[in-house]
Amino acid sequence: MSGKYCSGTMPVLQYILVNLWLLALMVTSFMLHVLCKQMTIETSQFSPTANTNSIDIKTSLQITEGLQRFVDKLPLMPTLKGYATSSYGKYLPANLTIGMYMKPWKFHRDLPPSPVFAFGVSPEDATVPGPSIVAMSGVETYILWENHLPDKHIFVIDKTIDVAKPSRGVPTVVHLHGAVTEPNSDGSALAWYTRDFHEKGEKWSKAVYIYHNVMTTGSMWYHDHALGYTRLNLLAGLIGAYRIINPEVESRFGLPHYKFDQELVIMDRSFNNNGHIYINSTGDNPNLHPEWKPEYFGRVIIVNGKAWPYMKVQRRKYRFRIINASNARFFRLALNDGTGFTQIVSDSFYLASPIYLTSALLAPSETMDVVIDFSKIRNQSVILSNDAPYPFPNGDMPGVADSNVMKFVVARRNVYDSACIPTQFEPVRKLSEEEAVTTRNIVMYEYDSWTGQPTKLLLNFANFNDPVTEFPKQGTTELWHIVNITPDNHPFHIHLAAFQVLRQQKLKNVGELSKCAVKHKGIEACNITSYSDGDPVGPPSNEAGWKNVFKMQPSYVTSILVLFSTIHSKPFPFDPTGDPGYVYHCHILGHEDNSMIRPFVLVS
Numbered sequence: 001m002s003g004k005y006c007s008g009t010m011p012v013l014q015y016i017l018v019n020l021w022l023l024a025l026m027v028t029s030f031m032l033h034v035l036c037k038q039m040t041i042e043t044s045q046f047s048p049t050a051n052t053n054s055i056d057i058k059t060s061l062q063i064t065e066g067l068q069r070f071v072d073k074l075p076l077m078p079t080l081k082g083y084a085t086s087s088y089g090k091y092l093p094a095n096l097t098i099g100m101y102m103k104p105w106k107f108h109r110d111l112p113p114s115p116v117f118a119f120g121v122s123p124e125d126a127t128v129p130g131p132s133i134v135a136m137s138g139v140e141t142y143i144l145w146e147n148h149l150p151d152k153h154i155f156v157i158d159k160t161i162d163v164a165k166p167s168r169g170v171p172t173v174v175h176l177h178g179a180v181t182e183p184n185s186d187g188s189a190l191a192w193y194t195r196d197f198h199e200k201g202e203k204w205s206k207a208v209y210i211y212h213n214v215m216t217t218g219s220m221w222y223h224d225h226a227l228g229y230t231r232l233n234l235l236a237g238l239i240g241a242y243r244i245i246n247p248e249v250e251s252r253f254g255l256p257h258y259k260f261d262q263e264l265v266i267m268d269r270s271f272n273n274n275g276h277i278y279i280n281s282t283g284d285n286p287n288l289h290p291e292w293k294p295e296y297f298g299r300v301i302i303v304n305g306k307a308w309p310y311m312k313v314q315r316r317k318y319r320f321r322i323i324n325a326s327n328a329r330f331f332r333l334a335l336n337d338g339t340g341f342t343q344i345v346s347d348s349f350y351l352a353s354p355i356y357l358t359s360a361l362l363a364p365s366e367t368m369d370v371v372i373d374f375s376k377i378r379n380q381s382v383i384l385s386n387d388a389p390y391p392f393p394n395g396d397m398p399g400v401a402d403s404n405v406m407k408f409v410v411a412r413r414n415v416y417d418s419a420c421i422p423t424q425f426e427p428v429r430k431l432s433e434e435e436a437v438t439t440r441n442i443v444m445y446e447y448d449s450w451t452g453q454p455t456k457l458l459l460n461f462a463n464f465n466d467p468v469t470e471f472p473k474q475g476t477t478e479l480w481h482i483v484n485i486t487p488d489n490h491p492f493h494i495h496l497a498a499f500q501v502l503r504q505q506k507l508k509n510v511g512e513l514s515k516c517a518v519k520h521k522g523i524e525a526c527n528i529t530s531y532s533d534g535d536p537v538g539p540p541s542n543e544a545g546w547k548n549v550f551k552m553q554p555s556y557v558t559s560i561l562v563l564f565s566t567i568h569s570k571p572f573p574f575d576p577t578g579d580p581g582y583v584y585h586c587h588i589l590g591h592e593d594n595s596m597i598r599p600f601v602l603v604s
């Protein structure tokens with residue numbers, strides 16, 4: 001059944017093992033049940049300090065450090081089917097209505113409920129993250145995204161950046177990250193709307209979005225993208241997972257599926273002692289921007305809406321679709337006993353072949369599918385940990401709180417596991433530099449105040465609302481050089497198009513290059529070659545295939561080949577040209593909001 005791809009157990013042996021397992025299951029299930037129950041009774045008498053309303057970082061951290069880890073069970077988000085099935089077994093398009101609601105949410109057993117913005121089919125069903133949408137490859141999903149949010153936001157809004165300005169209400173617009181979507185359904189930052197479509201942005205054109213689900217398979221996520229609000233709307237909870245399935249392709253791979261295939265949506269948050277999500281709402285340059293800060297880091301790691309949860313797992317393989325939904329925190333994930341795992345998907349795309357890793361670096365908004373084989377774990381539990389500095393790569397090391405992500409409680413006995421990790425997936429067609437019809441330079445630049453605090457970050461020295469400068473021709477490949485002369489690593493994301501990383505070239509004399517770039521408002525006049533430091537390097541092997549986000553290292557020029565068609569070079573099943581176009585941007589949300597985001601418009 002899993003054919004030539006599979007490197008698992010032999011079929012006859014499998015058959016015997018299945019039968020043995022079924023027998024063993026009947027005998028031991030009751031025992032296991034009792035055992036598991038015992039294992040999860042972890043005692044903790046922590047209770048939060050008296051409920052005052054003081055919004056002060058010390059108290060917030062106190063709560064954070066005092067919260068007991070691994071006491072809440074990992075929630076599995078509700079799933080919504082984005083397709084229907086006819087009586088003949090044919091897959092048909094489906095219509096969904098998903099609302100955005102304000103509601104209380106328990107992030108931890110010992111935290112009071114936090115006001116959040118949550119996606120769901122009703123206020124009662126709304127969750128953080130929102131429901132996981134399961135779409136069928138090649139079958140359209142129509143979604144009416146309804147805004148039911150109140151007049152006032154739960155966070156302070158900074159009106160001094162380029163921001164949606166309704167007279168009241170919370171502006172939102174939904175973008176499906178990694179999707180191949182028509183411009184009018186892509187969630188343009190200017191297509192925002194408030195409750196009941198009362199007020200709308202200048203590029204709003206329709207209420208029901210269409211997702212063509214053209215990709216063969218994919219793990220993606222949906223989130224808010226409203227102008228100048230993205231960082232705050234995501235912080236409030238407007239995030240959810242979305243996957244495109246393809247039974248025909250995936251049954252050949254034989255990977256873990258059904259309940260052994262789960263999303264892990266990871267984010268970081270801090271809390272006040274009254275349970276409210278804490279954000280320091282004084283800007284770094286308050287005279288210029290009263291609230292805006294370039295990054296947000298929380299000290300509590302939240303997985304599927306719970307702080308440091310635990311998950312009981314069987315001693316077998318599981319597939320996890322990990323989505324980094326944090327604002328600015330990078331995660332370098334590892335199992336704390338040194339056991340490795342196998343990465344199979346990077347940013348929605350299967351790798352050409354799986355890669356065994358002992359740790360993996362995930363930037364904000366990046367997604368990664370891994371298989372963890374818990375039969376390899378010797379202990380009864382293992383912790384998924386994080387050791388990425390924040391800001392990445394030169395910031396502080398995480399402490400005891402944020403170095404823990406979640407805990408897997410592993411059952412004692414081995415079970416029969418029919419899932420396997422194939423030795424190869426589909427070959428990835430390598431784009432070549434020769435096929436690029438256009439070359440573009442994109443300079444990442446950070447403006448600082450006299451105190452050295454960032455005041456805004458730009459791409460090519462242009463604001464979001466400056467005229468469009470990129471008009472790629474649909475069906476073509478382009479070579480983009482991303483020149484990062486800021487001190488930060490920026491996860492660079494392009495809507496619609498997938499890309500491949502060609503090379504990363506280190507730069508020297510960046511101060512001088514920076515002066516030249518500022519003087520000419522671009523680097524065309526600066527002879528970038530003369531700033532090369534050493535030989536270029538390729539992407540890491542687990543990022544050598546298709547990508548929709550790539551981490552642009554500071555003082556590097558990273559060259560990528562961008563394909564403006566589907567990855568199988570088929571035309572888009574919709575008109576990708578025209579208004580409101582698409583965007584490319586940094587996925588650190590504070591950067592994107594001010595204003596590391598630029599439009600591009602496809603032409604035919």
Ligand SMILES: *[C@@H]1O[C@H](CO)[C@@H](O)[C@H](O)[C@H]1NC(C)=O
Pocket residue numbers: 084093094095142
């Ligand atoms: C979805 O909605 C469209 C109209 O927006 C309608 O034509 C279609 O029949 C609906 N499909 C389903 C499966 O309800």
Ligand SMILES: *[C@@H]1O[C@H](CO)[C@@H](O)[C@H](O)[C@H]1NC(C)=O
Pocket residue numbers: 056057058280281282283284285
């Ligand atoms: C909030 O941020 C401001 C500006 O960076 C800083 O001066 C202040 O100390 C911060 N407040 C707390 C409680 O950390």
Ligand SMILES: *[C@@H]1O[C@H](CO)[C@@H](O)[C@H](O)[C@H]1NC(C)=O
Pocket residue numbers: 266324325326327328329330331332333361362363364365366388392491587588
């Ligand atoms: C998540 O994304 C943020 C922002 O890009 C990044 O800083 C962080 O390292 C990422 N975490 C993981 C686990 O990838």
Ligand SMILES: *[C@@H]1O[C@H](CO)[C@@H](O)[C@H](O)[C@H]1NC(C)=O
Pocket residue numbers: 336337378379
């Ligand atoms: C297994 O658990 C024990 C006790 O918690 C711990 O001391 C030991 O380091 C663990 N072993 C591994 C390989 O993680």
Ligand SMILES: *[C@@H]1O[C@H](CO)[C@@H](O)[C@H](O)[C@H]1NC(C)=O
Pocket residue numbers: 527529530
């Ligand atoms: C750019 O710099 C390189 C390396 O220093 C040099 O070989 C080349 O001639 C320069 N090109 C121009 C146009 O000045």
Ligand SMILES: [Cu+2]
Pocket residue numbers: 457488489490491586587588591592596
């Ligand atoms: Cu950035």
